[in-house]
Amino acid sequence: MGHYSALAVVREAFRDHRGWQRAWKSPEPRRRYDVVIVGAGGHGLATAYYLGKNHGIRNVAVLEKGWLGGGNTGRNTTIIRSNYLQDASAAIYEKARTLYETLSQDLNYNVMFSPRGVMMLAQTEHEVRGYRRTAHANALQGVETEFIGPGRVKELCPIIEVRGPRYPVLGALWQPRGGTARHDAVAWGYARKCSEMGMDVIQQCEVTGIRTSGGDVSGVVTTRGDIDCGKLGIVVAGHSGHLADMAGFRLPIESVALQALVSEPIKPCMDVVVMANTVHGYMSQSDKGEMVIGGGADGFNNYTQRGSFSHIEETVRALVETFPMISRLKMLRQWGGIVDMTGDRSPILSGTPVGNLFVNCGWGTGGFKAIPGSGWGFAELMAKGESPLCAEFGLDRFREGRFIDESVAAGVAH
């Protein structure tokens, strides 16, 4: 596929850019693979990549019903952070964040990781106490965060109104190593490397059935023919319940719409990511100058990739109070993604009642930041049957009451 480098750009400039090759192949599916991954979003492709890179399993197909990275991977607000309260969450998100730091070099594809810092505003006394506690927990977990006062908040992000009448900014949980990345590039970079390792990334191939024999998975039925497999990984976010249904088990998941929007591009005015959980909105500025805004998820099940307008109104209204200067901005685009919410708002990376069938789902509203860590852990789980990163995220935790309760820890979907 050719190595991307400054030298390659210069070389191609001298020959009318005719030497660039396709970033990945589009092969016809074969009859059988050792491992089939359903879902070519970030998590699915990262799983395939680490199966090949860390475990030497390269007879792998990644099946995608639409186009590569066309689901939630291309629909999020690209925030990367790991300031979680619970140890298991902090471990997997911090693993992901550290992998993001060198992902561009690792994949030879510029994912534009920008560790600009993530700030979670404390706007009530409860939040101040909560975030102080999280900062202490993070210190024990080896995640670098600190609790900062309103003066420092204003210094880091001058466009914030810290003396807001209703929700004054009392401080913030600051993670200087958090940031953003180019979401599409993450999927594209992983796909290119998977293809380079000889894996088949097959787009427009919808799985319509799952075949089992003797309690173990034996293959999938797709719109492009039957494919046999040794192991099957379901990594399809909002449609996880739909696929679990095909394999004959249930998941503790409900799918809802989560929305985001961007404004018209303006000159650089904020170089950090700000999340305001009390009023429920978060904002950062993209490299193109658009203000990228995210808010809350709908409360009801929905598969339509469009959410309620009332949520946009709530989010923007809340953010205008904290960032008065955005009140005259026009919003350019709005979109929704279908997120898979679990009861404790933590993901599921687990084996299932069906042998050799694994699920990676339930990332809810916070999946993008976890992509490399999720792929790393899930690949290990699929290859070896166990993984320290995934150990706590099993399906049986609901029956046994071992929740990783980030919904209580964060107070909101996160």
Add this chain to the structure above:
Amino acid sequence: MLILTCPYCGIRCDETELAAGGEAHLKRFGPGSSDEEFEGYLFMRANPKGVHFERWRHAYGCGKWFHAARNTATLEVYGTYPAQVHEPPQEVLDAISTRVPGWRWKDVS
């Protein structure tokens, strides 16, 4: 914008007037049930891409709980009905059947 008609006060309310309450017609399991039954009651949810039955509360109105039959793939609403029932009334089932040929109530319960 989702609009449901409250079966008690007859008001057509948009979703900002309502509170969503999750899946309807769950069978409740408590003391004496098995771990699997209790887990199923607490956490496992039907998450269909299609016809779905939900609990809603007319929070900023009469305050009562009611049920709604809705399609999660098209956002079509088939009907609403009072919550004091074990299964949807026949007219709601008929409304679904005419819109979704081949659909049967026992497919979801």
